[in-house]
Amino acid sequence: MYYDKILLDKIFNKTGIYITNKNECKLLSQIIASEKKGYLSESTLYRFFLSPNGKHKPYKNTLNILAQFCGYVSWDNFVNYCDSVHLFTDANFLNKTFDTIITDFVNQEKFNTLIDVFDSVSNENYKTKEYVGLRTFISFQKTTSFSTFVKKYGQHxxxxxxLLESLYDPFHRIQGYTDSFQYYLKLTNPNDTNYLQDYIFANAVLFRYFYFIDILKAKEIGKKLYSFPISSNEFDAIYIFPKARYVAYKMWYLHLNEAKKNTLIDYLDEVYYFIENEFNKSNLIIEINIVYETFIEVVQQLNLVQLEQKINTLYDTKIKSLKISNLSTIKPMHSNGLLNILK
Structure with a gap:
């Protein structure tokens, strides 16, 4: 039944305890007894909330005590509340509860339990996963443990x-975020079918970050990235997010190597044809914007005015060809992962 899940949230909001083990059941038993609402043993609470087989049928007295502890007259009163529109018209109830739970797991470094939350949504739709990931990202902003977490669970x-790919943050707003991508790389299996894609993605993230703060480090990462052997078939199979960054950031890499200035000028035609080809292949706004915004950032920073104008023309022509009635729907489709939902 789902009532026990709502009870868990209610209990957490009241006590700060989210029941995950026997010790927490024991502590809750003591708190309930101290309020003189009745007595529920550690084992009773464990069977109700954590029974592995889920076949335990609790006594009505147990249910009444739990309901009264959470502020309801009786279990029936609590069930009526859950089944009525009151709970579900309280738009903030579950969101606030979930945020509090995630924040507690992060602050207390209950990383195993946090992973359990991630596993629980493994079969849910993408937007559900994105929501869970966003709340987790926000919670980690207030800590210094993100890189430690990724070091341990970076293969999950x-x-x-x-957390790291879909919600990639170009602003690196979590302490240790850059180190986390180093761990991401170390935990990338060379035998995995996505190895090349992950290798390009992480190195592109690191290259972009260091391009603005440490030229020598950026050159080091760029050399590693652009000397890596890649066949055309392998490159074509990569998702557009890392692929666009690979092509776009090469302009920055060539610019850093002053001896290759002429090479950069020669490379611009290749850039233009790449963009044109990708626009022709896709009618998805998010993919079109990934290409557009990735390249516009680079050409504007390098002051490549003519190429910028040509890219804008390609983009405007593509958008018009899609015959989108409401052009405002284009704006939220930001290419930079997290920036789509958190400015």
Whole structure:
């Protein structure tokens, strides 16, 4: 039943305890007894909230005590509340509760439990995962433990695919964020089918970051990135997010190597044809914007005015061809992961 899940939230909001083990059941038992609402043993609470087989049927007295502890007259009164529109019209209830739970897991470094939360949404839709990832990102902003977390769990699908990839933050607003991508790379298996894509993604993230603060480090990462052997077939199979960055950031890399200034000028035609080809291949706004915004950032920073004008023309022509009635729908489709939802 879902009532126990709502009870867990209610109990957490009241006590700061989110029941995950026997010790927390024991502590809750003591708190309930201290309020003189009745007595529920550690084992009773464990069977109700954490029974592995889920077949335990609690006594009505147990249910009444739990409901009264959370502020309801009886279990039936609590059930009526859950089944009525009151709970579900309180738009902030579950969001606030979930935020509090995630924040507690992060602050207390209950990383195993946090991973359990990620596993629990593994079969949910992308937007659900994105929401969980966003709340986790915000919680980690207030700590110094993100790189430690990634070092330990950087191979976990949710950590890689949602926290670090889909919600990539170009502003690196979490302490240790840059180190986290170093761990991401170390935990990338060379035998994995996505190795090349992950290798390009992480090195592109690091290259962009250091390009603005440490030229020597950027050159070091760029050399590693652009000397890595890649066949055309392998490159074509990479997702557009890292692929666009690979092509775009090469302009920055060539610019850093002053002896290759002429090479940069020669490379601009290749850049233009790449963008044109990618625009022709996709009608998805998010993919079009990934290409557009990635390249516009680079050409504007390098003051490549003519190329910028040509890219803008390609983009405007592509958007018009899609015949989108409401052009305002284009704006939220930001290419930079987290910036789509958190400015």
């Amino acid at each position: 699908d949710f950590v890689r695919n949602i």
